[in-house]
Amino acid sequence: MILDDVSFTVDRGESVAVVGPSGSGKSTLAAIVATLLRPQSGTVRIDGTDVLTLRSSRLAAFRRATIGVIFQQAELVPTMTAVENVALPAMLDGLDRAAAERRARELLDEVQLGETDTPAGDLSGGEAQRVGIARALVGSPALVVADEPTASLDGRTKSVVADLLYSRLEAHGAGLLIVSHDPEVASRADRVLRLEDRRLTAQLAEVH
Numbered sequence: 001m002i003l004d005d006v007s008f009t010v011d012r013g014e015s016v017a018v019v020g021p022s023g024s025g026k027s028t029l030a031a032i033v034a035t036l037l038r039p040q041s042g043t044v045r046i047d048g049t050d051v052l053t054l055r056s057s058r059l060a061a062f063r064r065a066t067i068g069v070i071f072q073q074a075e076l077v078p079t080m081t082a083v084e085n086v087a088l089p090a091m092l093d094g095l096d097r098a099a100a101e102r103r104a105r106e107l108l109d110e111v112q113l114g115e116t117d118t119p120a121g122d123l124s125g126g127e128a129q130r131v132g133i134a135r136a137l138v139g140s141p142a143l144v145v146a147d148e149p150t151a152s153l154d155g156r157t158k159s160v161v162a163d164l165l166y167s168r169l170e171a172h173g174a175g176l177l178i179v180s181h182d183p184e185v186a187s188r189a190d191r192v193l194r195l196e197d198r199r200l201t202a203q204l205a206e207v208h
């Protein structure tokens with residue numbers, strides 16, 4: 001068993017960080033909450049839906065409409081521009097190209113990306129992660145799950161991307177579950193959950 005007796009809630013507009021040593025199960029937890037991994041037992045309820053009851057085709061649509069995911073690397077399509085990368089999930093969800101690209105440009109403006117028409121493969125790590133944040137928000141999700149979103153960035157870039165992530169998520173009223181081994185990044189969350197030996201060992205309230 002990878003995780004045992006882990007129970008918590010993330011409200012809309014709230015940020016919750018998950019910290020803990022390597023191998024403690026943080027990425028496993030993030031993948032379960034993002035509906036990318038199915039636990040052997042337990043319940044995952046997102047925006048009122050018990051997601052483990054959904055079949056795979058409905059789950060994919062539910063995920064696009066309700067959950068945004070951000071990984072350590074932005075995982076963009078390198079040959080597509082930033083705008084096209086952000087617009088893609090919206091188009092998969094049925095929006096026409098013009099409307100999807102308009103929405104993508106608004107979100108890229110919010111994360112202050114100037115290079116909107118550059119192929120994503122030519123962007124710096126920090127720029128790519130800004131695109132990742134915009135893409136996670138394009139479906140107006142209830143929840144964004146971010147697994148080590150700043151771990152490949154350093155210094156000032158890390159801090160700027162963390163600021164953007166927290167501030168944009170709050171502005172859009174989405175919940176944020178963020179895994180980070182970086183105390184500076186994790187401590188900005190409203191609450192910090194600690195995983196140890198694959199169990200939730202402490203729930204530290206952070207007052208801002």
Ligand SMILES: Nc1ncnc2c1ncn2[C@@H]1O[C@H](COP(=O)(O)OP(=O)(O)OP(=O)(O)O)[C@@H](O)[C@H]1O
Binds near residue numbers: 002023024026
């Ligand atoms: N599909 C799997 N089947 C069995 N064991 C797995 C599977 N995926 C991960 N594990 C194991 O579960 C444990 C938790 O892994 P996980 O990747 O969630 O840790 P983590 O806290 O994210 O670590 P890190 O900080 O290094 O990223 C590890 O011991 C890992 O080897």
Ligand SMILES: [Mg+2]
Binds near residue numbers: 027028
């Ligand atoms: Mg991990």
